[in-house]
Amino acid sequence: MKKTKVLLLLSVVLLSVTGANSQNKPKNNPPLFSNFSYQGNDQVYIDNPLKSDEFYTPILQGCYPDPAITRKGDDYYMVCSSFAMFPGVPIFHSKDLVNWTDLGGVLNDVTQFNPHDTGISAGVYAPGITYNPHNDTFYMIVTAFSGGLNNIIVKTKDPKKGWGNPIKLGFGGIDPSIFFDDNGKGYIVHNDAPDNGKERYNGHRVIKIWEYDVENDKVIPGTDKIIVDGGVDPAKNPIWIEAPHLYKKDGKYFLMCAEGGTGGNHTEVIFKSDSPKGPFIPAPSNPILTQKYFGRDRKNKVDWAGHADLVKGPGDKYYGVFLAVRPNEKNRVNTGRETFMLPVDWSGEFPVFENGLIPLEPKMKMPQGATENKTGKEGFFPNGNFTFNDNFTSNKLDNRWIGLRGPREKFIAITKKGLQINPFETNIKELKPTSTLFYRQQHNRFSLTTTIDYKPKSDKDLAGVVALQNEGSNYVFGITMKDKDYYVVLQKNQKTRRDAAINSTIVASAKIDLKKPVQLQMKANGDDYEFAYSVNGTDFVNVGGIVSGDILSTDVAGGFTGCLLGLYATSTNDARP
Structure with a gap:
């Protein structure tokens, strides 16, 4: 009997080890990617070179929207929305508000946050992050639209060392943030629908507050209260009051919110009260930030500014982070909503974003004590124009590489020759995890080149690159097979309505020689995108001419994200030459 148990246990162990190791073994003829290069070349940065005491804003280019920020001593931590990207809720660290280190994602355990069957604009968004000095703990709170989580909170003593398990909170609505008063008492504020039967118009929302039980990590039942109904001027039927943050200064409580919706009417507004539970009176100077x-058609246009958070920076000077967009020449927002920063003047009764009510400039003065702009150097996150090269020789992938609807580790393997992508039996158009390693588009003008070593075995096999706004709006440019010949093919996928089928068309294709690895290239110049290949590493052949990037912008494709650029493989290809 004992021998039988031992043999059974040994079999289980062997099976588990084999299963764990087989996850990254070659499956279905995997492609090998190497020599990845992304180069941004926006004219605004060419025209506005930095002086020694300046840095660029946006501080996070590409799809890093809905920023929230907190501070412990000289350490600043900032989080952003990630939707169905994985890991969830990217987090950054800085000592001076200029130079930021990418720490990865807060929600990095797929058993706890699993957006496997959600649209790209679902998942998680609008996080808040707050340091509580009373128990030396950081809190990240967010709305999760997957797995039945809804509003959750996670905690840690040190954001650099990971976070605890998600704790479900018992309330609805979106955009939660947490505030700790001087006496240690906790409060949560969030956006919600009006009470039943009291919605007056489309876009009518309210801001609620709850008392928070710090010892047991839950809201206290019966303590919820509406503290803003509609917005600054209810008589004007304001829409989408959201993204609330609560602050305390000089014994008074300040509630800052976004109003007008994430678009051309986006604004940031502020209210004041003697109590965290109100009544809150709007500032006469509202809005305090808008574009x-x-x-x-203004030059170097920045738009949609709002959804902000404040932090006291070096020298007790306040700064605000917020989202905005940098449209291209056709007012497309392919780079998505990005994280910007401005100094904030709070010398008077209410805070005001400095130069936040005039057209935003691309650069600003470094805060007091910031002695050097190291962005893009020594491991700090880059901005402005920069080049990102990756030969995939490191044991750990750069945090800028992300998965969609699931972890990247499920389909990649780092080898001595480059990055192997093990193709899933899923297509880029499906609401499932796809075997695609994504990098955010961070410039309106960029070029991307990668080398691929791959020989498909059938027309069901394809590997290459993809430019994706969502599952129904994307371009696929890859290598596949037809009869006994190899081809590069450019496919356009577009869904014209939410309830419509995806319309897939072959823009162009070309027969290709695969005696050696091939270079694939993608370029964008504003709204114009081009795809090309090279078999000799020098001469590139365009496939499909110039195509429009309109489907890679939210104003055409819908949703909340920016364009993602991916290294893609599938064993269920339908892009046929």
Whole structure:
């Protein structure tokens, strides 16, 4: 009997080890990617070179929206929305608000956060992050639209060492943030629908507050209260009051919110009260940040500014982070909503974003004590124009590489020759995890080149690159097979309505020689995208001419994300030459 148990146990162990190791073994003829290069070349940075005491804003280019920020001593931590990207909730660290280190994602355990069957604009968004000095603990709170989580909170003593398990919170709505008063008492504020039967118009929302039980990590039943109904001027039927943050200064409580929706009417507004539970009186100077008043065709246009958070920076000077967009020449927002920063003047009764009510500039003065702009150097996150090269020789992938609807580790393997992508039996158009390693588009003008070593075995096999706004709006450019010949093929996938089928068309294809690895290239110049290949590493052949990037922008494709650029493989290809 004992011998039988031992043999059974040994079999289980062997099976588990084999299963764990087989996850990254070659499956279905995997492609090998190497020599990845992304180069951004936006004119605004060429025209506005930095002086020694300046840095660029946006501080996080590409799809890093809905920023929230907190501070412990000289350490600043900032989080952003990630939707169905994985890991969830990217987090960054800085000592001076200029130079930021990418720490990866807060929600990095797929058993706890699993957006495997959600649209790209679902998942998690609008996080808050707060340091509580009373128990030396950081809190990240967010709304999760997958797995039945809804509003959750996670905690840690040190954000660099990971976070605890998600704790489900018993309330609805979105955009939660947590605040700790001087006496240690906790409060949560969030956006919600009006009470039943009291919705007056489309876009009518309210801000609620709950008392928070710090010892047991839950809201206290019966303590919820509406503290803003509609917005700054309810008589004007304001829409989408959201993204609330609560602050305390000089014994008074300040509630800062976004209003007007994430678009051309986006604004940031502020209220004041003697109590965290109100009544809150709007500032007469509202809005305190917006770009909605200016001409549509202004140079170096920045738009949609709002959804902000404040932090006291070096020298007790306040700074605000917020989202905004940098449209291209056709007002497309392919780079998505990005994280910007401005100094904040709080010398008077209410805070005001400095130069936040005039057209935003691309650069600003470094805060007091910041002695050097090291962005893009020594491991700090880059901005402005930069080049990102990756030969995939490191044992750990750069945190800028992400999965969609699941962890990247499920389909990649790092080898001595490069990055192997083990193709799933899923297509880029499906609401499932795909075997695609993504990098955010961070410039309106960029070029991307990668080398691929791959020989498909059938027309069901394809590997290459993809430019994706969502599952129904993307371009696929890859190598596949037809009869006994190899081809490069450019496929356009577009869904014209939410309830419509995806319309897939072959833009162009070309027969290709696969005696050696091939270079694939993608370029964008504003709204114009091009795809090309090279069999000799020097001469590139365009496939499909110039195609429009309109489907890679939210104003055409819908949703909340920016364009993602991916290294893609599938064993269920339908892009046929």
